[in-house]
Amino acid sequence: MARKLPAKDVVVIGLGWTGSILSYHLAKAGLDVVAIERGPWRDTATDFPPAYAQDELRYAVRLDLFLRPAQETLTFRNKADQTALPIRNFAGFLPGNGVGGAGIHWNGQTWRFLPTDFRLRSHLTERYGASMLPEDMTIQDWPVSYDELEPYYDRFEKLCGTSGKAGNLKGVKQEGGNPFEGWRSAEYPTPPLKQGLGAMLFADAARKLGHSPFPQPASNLSEPYTNPLGIRMGQCSYCGFCERFGCGNYSKSSPQTCVLPALLRLQNFTAQTESEVLRINLDSTGKRATGVTYVDTSGTEWEQPADIVLLCAFALFNVQLMLISGIGKPYDPVSGQGVVGRNYAYQTTSSVSIILKDKVLNPFIATGAHGMIIDDYNGDNFDHTNLGFVGGGYMGASQTNGRPIQTRPVPKGTPKWGAAWKKATAETYQHGYSLSTHGSSYSYRDCWLDLDPTYKDRMGRPLMRMTFDFHENELKMSAFLTERLADIAKAMNPTEIEPHPRKGPYDSTIYQTTHNTGGTVMGDDPKTSVLNRYCQSWDVHNLFIPGGASVFPQNHGYNPTNTVGALAFWTADAITQRYLKHPGPLV
Amino acid sequence: MARLLALIVFLTACHTCAHAQGATQNFSLIERGRYLTTLGDCAGCHTVPGGEPFAGGVALQTPFGTLVAPNITPDTDTGIGNWSDDEFVSALQEGRGRNGTRLYPAMPYTAYTKMSRDDILAIRAYLATVAPVHHKVDANQLPFPFNIRLAMLFWNWVNFTPGRFVADAHQSAEWNRGAYLVQGPGHCGTCHTPKTVLGGDKTDAPLAGATLQGWFAPNITADLHKGIGKWSKDDLIEYLKTGANRATLASGPMAEAVTHSTSQMDDADVAAIATYLLDTGNGPDNKPAPIAADNPTMTAGAAIYKDACAPCHQDNGRGAAKLFPRLAGSALVQSDDPATLGRIVLEGSRAVATDSAPTAPAMPAFDWRLSDDQVAAVLTYIRNSWGNAASAVTGATIAKQRTSLARSR
Numbered sequence: 004m005a006r007k008l009p010a011k012d013v014v015v016i017g018l019g020w021t022g023s024i025l026s027y028h029l030a031k032a033g034l035d036v037v038a039i040e041r042g043p044w045r046d047t048a049t050d051f052p053p054a055y056a057q058d059e060l061r062y063a064v065r066l067d068l069f070l071r072p073a074q075e076t077l078t079f080r081n082k083a084d085q086t087a088l089p090i091r092n093f094a095g096f097l098p099g100n101g102v103g104g105a106g107i108h109w110n111g112q113t114w115r116f117l118p119t120d121f122r123l124r125s126h127l128t129e130r131y132g133a134s135m136l137p138e139d140m141t142i143q144d145w146p147v148s149y150d151e152l153e154p155y156y157d158r159f160e161k162l163c164g165t166s167g168k169a170g171n172l173k174g175v176k177q178e179g180g181n182p183f184e185g186w187r188s189a190e191y192p193t194p195p196l197k198q199g200l201g202a203m204l205f206a207d208a209a210r211k212l213g214h215s216p217f218p219q220p221a222s223n224l225s226e227p228y229t230n231p232l233g234i235r236m237g238q239c240s241y242c243g244f245c246e247r248f249g250c251g252n253y254s255k256s257s258p259q260t261c262v263l264p265a266l267l268r269l270q271n272f273t274a275q276t277e278s279e280v281l282r283i284n285l286d287s288t289g290k291r292a293t294g295v296t297y298v299d300t301s302g303t304e305w306e307q308p309a310d311i312v313l314l315c316a317f318a319l320f321n322v323q324l325m326l327i328s329g330i331g332k333p334y335d336p337v338s339g340q341g342v343v344g345r346n347y348a349y350q351t352t353s354s355v356s357i358i359l360k361d362k363v364l365n366p367f368i369a370t371g372a373h374g375m376i377i378d379d380y381n382g383d384n385f386d387h388t389n390l391g392f393v394g395g396g397y398m399g400a401s402q403t404n405g406r407p408i409q410t411r412p413v414p415k416g417t418p419k420w421g422a423a424w425k426k427a428t429a430e431t432y433q434h435g436y437s438l439s440t441h442g443s444s445y446s447y448r449d450c451w452l453d454l455d456p457t458y459k460d461r462m463g464r465p466l467m468r469m470t471f472d473f474h475e476n477e478l479k480m481s482a483f484l485t486e487r488l489a490d491i492a493k494a495m496n497p498t499e500i501e502p503h504p505r506k507g508p509y510d511s512t513i514y515q516t517t518h519n520t521g522g523t524v525m526g527d528d529p530k531t532s533v534l535n536r537y538c539q540s541w542d543v544h545n546l547f548i549p550g551g552a553s554v555f556p557q558n559h560g561y562n563p564t565n566t567v568g569a570l571a572f573w574t575a576d577a578i579t580q581r582y583l584k585h586p587g588p589l590v
Numbered sequence: 591m592a593r594l595l596a597l598i599v600f601l602t603a604c605h606t607c608a609h610a611q612g613a614t615q616n617f618s619l620i621e622r623g624r625y626l627t628t629l630g631d632c633a634g635c636h637t638v639p640g641g642e643p644f645a646g647g648v649a650l651q652t653p654f655g656t657l658v659a660p661n662i663t664p665d666t667d668t669g670i671g672n673w674s675d676d677e678f679v680s681a682l683q684e685g686r687g688r689n690g691t692r693l694y695p696a697m698p699y700t701a702y703t704k705m706s707r708d709d710i711l712a713i714r715a716y717l718a719t720v721a722p723v724h725h726k727v728d729a730n731q732l733p734f735p736f737n738i739r740l741a742m743l744f745w746n747w748v749n750f751t752p753g754r755f756v757a758d759a760h761q762s763a764e765w766n767r768g769a770y771l772v773q774g775p776g777h778c779g780t781c782h783t784p785k786t787v788l789g790g791d792k793t794d795a796p797l798a799g800a801t802l803q804g805w806f807a808p809n810i811t812a813d814l815h816k817g818i819g820k821w822s823k824d825d826l827i828e829y830l831k832t833g834a835n836r837a838t839l840a841s842g843p844m845a846e847a848v849t850h851s852t853s854q855m856d857d858a859d860v861a862a863i864a865t866y867l868l869d870t871g872n873g874p875d876n877k878p879a880p881i882a883a884d885n886p887t888m889t890a891g892a893a894i895y896k897d898a899c900a901p902c903h904q905d906n907g908r909g910a911a912k913l914f915p916r917l918a919g920s921a922l923v924q925s926d927d928p929a930t931l932g933r934i935v936l937e938g939s940r941a942v943a944t945d946s947a948p949t950a951p952a953m954p955a956f957d958w959r960l961s962d963d964q965v966a967a968v969l970t971y972i973r974n975s976w977g978n979a980a981s982a983v984t985g986a987t988i989a990k991q992r993t994s995l996a997r998s999r
Binding site for chain 1 (some may be wrong): 834898900901902910911912913914938940943945946947948949950951952954955956959
């Protein structure tokens, strides 16, 4: 029996990017806010001190900052006719844990989706006709437009201090930026990072082939910056310890670096860490959330009543909590009915490795969002007629690090171990480079999340089951993108080149990306979405999922964090400017 | 039951502090007193972090032993509820408490003696309004012979000149206000003025920097090399108001002073302090010659600096404003006593957070990673690079500091 705590105005489940942004704005608006976080407290200064934070074995190999499967995991299968098995070691993707969530261990790649991405089905149908889309592809338009979201992208970028070069300022193209991007109301808060030799060689080759390379937008700051909350950030030292690491240099944006110092000064905010929310509680009508029940490390269960519940966990666990709490109709792939768990999507990545024997690349001088990129083959930036697929991705020289354990490029045919391998790795380290593509993953009828019928977690709750595989459309897209990238790579005159297009089936034991999207999709129609355009539950009006990637109807050819952050600000405005005045369905 | 007891205590307190009853109606006096307790940072010693306000209990490590700040709530039994106004004034102006008990100068009566009776009674009026807390504090934990309070008779004779602040007619009103705040309620000299062997102020070198509780409280005169003479008035105002400026951030004991006192001061008072301090002790830039860059300790220090320090403090020692302190040109870096430098490198330090500068960045500890000689080399390097010049730091100094820090943990 859970012990009941005094009621709060707002309970926030998970203190990552969306949880901290919402907590700040709602506490600033005068509400009494408590955030409940499954993992430990994490602080920039004391948890990621630069004196030891660059420990590859601890953080990148042993995955110190990530969720332990013994605490929570999920089961996985590629196809509906297979039996899903529990993931006992996270590998294909790495869910974060603790205060800051995925906002700690990300690389800092800070992309906006394209304007056409937000009306994907309408746009593709208008341009190519409905027959261009595979029958089982369940992509849909977003319920918000790029124009509506633009000010919120801007706010998140200013919160982070993102470094980059605009390619489109209020409709006017800008030299040196991304010519394909949607209009921006302002230049990036900080100028672009300095680029390494590998990136510059790529940019030269891309330019020669008629492309328009530009520096990748990076929340690894090129210079010191003060964000709108008055918090100071430092200049990136190009140490190359971003993804899987926390940044104690105050130069990679994270909730603890960009929000928490200001949030913690608000007396009406409290955080409850090392406490896992078991379920969202509903009143007898099932139309109103009454709060949450959570369990602390001693095993004691607590009921936290609240007027507003914000589900701010990692995308996958948002879906799980909705299913466990019985909110919204679970998706059934056979009938196509139901919404919770529907439209799970991922990311389709690939790479081209090259060796440039006569160049010394110093790959260790890097940051998580380093690199020169071209966007010619993203979304619908290129004509898909007769290509046999839709979608695309950005590509370029974005090698994020040269860390010594895991960065070991060797020529083809090198043995996997032994003296010959050692010799090759020593000879190649300074000359090997990896180019990559970052492609879309559209949603399909047979890719979804539901509760596993067999396996349970430590609290006796069903594990979530993921059913996912790459579809022909994505594999064709990846092959096309990888060929285009290889064309540019060849123009760099490499001694050796090896393209690695994405191949099926999806293998959850090989790291690709942690960009899991969908499952609690936002939309205009309750039959095909869990949330309305304000990220508010169609069924329970005082429950919001303010912009976790679970609200994406499909995944586009960019990293999700900027859109996650923009939607967090968008939802914060909807709650403070609309919902608080008239609590009830906003649509 | 606990509530009933509290009520009885409360009633008793009110009954016996009849002399203060007139004052409890005097809002302006109480408000002035509240502000004066902020100027005097009374809470810094008399309130345990997170504890009941003014109920005492902060232990002060002095060179002579431990003193604990007493309970100054109006509790009649364990606080100052039974004190007369004269006794309270005498404590602050003369260092003599109830019934003539001699206080130890950890209570900065040597500074508070500059305060007027009116200001002190305003503080008294405010303190009479805070919740009485029954909390007995054993203030005098000094070893023999320092625990003999009568010894203070001799100490005061040597070190203490009682007397109110006298304005300098040749200076502006702002300068005089600053002087009053610095010398009186602000008691800056308690930490920043060098001490004699007896722990008294060296009157010939006010605010020239002093070592206490394992920190070197830097020279805050306008000395161009060892002091803050290169700071503008705005730099100093910003530092006191927010805890951070273009050059540095407050940490260690000054972080507490910023949190409880200087950041809460009126803008005019902070400006007055800045005006006064930047007009004190300014002399010629008597800078020594730096140690040569090719000295082996310097080259070793340079390599350690590049590896461990440069990511934040930059190769040029300029750091980043309000985030990573600037080492180039820093008076603290070049101070004679490297206690604060050694301490910050060994055990790290966290900057203060204020509403206008909430970041509170921190220096990580390097004690587990750098040997005594390595710490000494890197400190010698930063003390003699980018135009800095100061004596070398020895491994033996760091070894001693490492031991004493370990003991105080």
